[in-house]
Amino acid sequence: MENNEVTVVSLPRIGEKAPSFEAVTTQGNIKFPGDYAGSWVILFSHPADFTPVCTSEFMTFASMEEQFANVNCKLVGLSVDGLYSHIAWLRTIKEKIEYKGMKDVEVKFPLIEDITMEVAKKYGMIQPGESNTKAVRAVFIIDPKGIVRTIIYYPLSLGRNFDELYRAVVALQTADEFSVATPADWRPGDDVIVPTAGSCGVAKQRMESKEEMTCYDWFFCTKKLSKEDVLSKIVKK
Numbered sequence: 216m217e218n219n220e221v222t223v224v225s226l227p228r229i230g231e232k233a234p235s236f237e238a239v240t241t242q243g244n245i246k247f248p249g250d251y252a253g254s255w256v257i258l259f260s261h262p263a264d265f266t267p268v269c270t271s272e273f274m275t276f277a278s279m280e281e282q283f284a285n286v287n288c289k290l291v292g293l294s295v296d297g298l299y300s301h302i303a304w305l306r307t308i309k310e311k312i313e314y315k316g317m318k319d320v321e322v323k324f325p326l327i328e329d330i331t332m333e334v335a336k337k338y339g340m341i342q343p344g345e346s347n348t349k350a351v352r353a354v355f356i357i358d359p360k361g362i363v364r365t366i367i368y369y370p371l372s373l374g375r376n377f378d379e380l381y382r383a384v385v386a387l388q389t390a391d392e393f394s395v396a397t398p399a400d401w402r403p404g405d406d407v408i409v410p411t412a413g414s415c416g417v418a419k420q421r422m423e424s425k426e427e428m429t430c431y432d433w434f435f436c437t438k439k440l441s442k443e444d445v446l447s448k449i450v451k452k
């Protein structure tokens with residue numbers, strides 16, 4: 216590709232319905248996102264089976280599956296490899312790989328085969344500047360109504376931080392549940408951001424209310440939200 220050439224890839228957008236598809240996976244056929252209605256779901260791609268960064272990622276994500284399930288979030292993986300490659304790779308992970316204290320790791324969430332790249336192209340996972348033949352490390356966090364809420368892309372060489380993906384799911388649910396926003400590096404128990412008052416009336420009401428807030432300026436106010444309040448609404452177990 217010439218340097219000044221731009222390749223147009225289709226990308227889902229935050230706030231829009233997740234593009235739908237049907238696929239064959241290691242756990243049977245799925246209809247996406249319909250089969251996941253009522254749950255949060257992380258759809259993520261990896262470049263290739265039997266590669267080291269991807270193996271470390273799958274072992275980490277599979278080890279956290281229950282933690283995600285406890286916040287009503289399911290996981291779905293994808294690469295442009297075929298089903299038998301997926302099955303053989305996941306079996307190798309379970310039977311042979313011991314890494315950072317993780318061993319006997321069973322990947323129970325579905326891994327989509329996408330040899331035609333149909334799904335990968337729909338989700339902008341093929342980014343030719345990085346690779347024409349492998350998906351980049353894409354992450355789509357989709358809410359129970361099938362709306363794309365967060366999109367993150369990583370290049371082939373950079374393994375993802377799965378604690379950050381968990382933090383993002385909890386922060387999105389907290390924002391929905393408590394009508395707040397979450398500041399930089401927020402974790403449950405930290406102060407949350409009160410949306411800026413849209414009118415003088417709301418601002419006046421807020422000034423007069425008993426709710427305790429800390430205001431750094433008129434457009435930047437926070438309030439306390441206890442870890443217990445967050446966890447009691449978000450975490451199922």
Ligand code: BEZ
Nearest residue numbers: 262263266267268269371
């Ligand atoms: C990996 O997972 O290790 C990997 C996959 C594709 C390209 C580079 C690294």
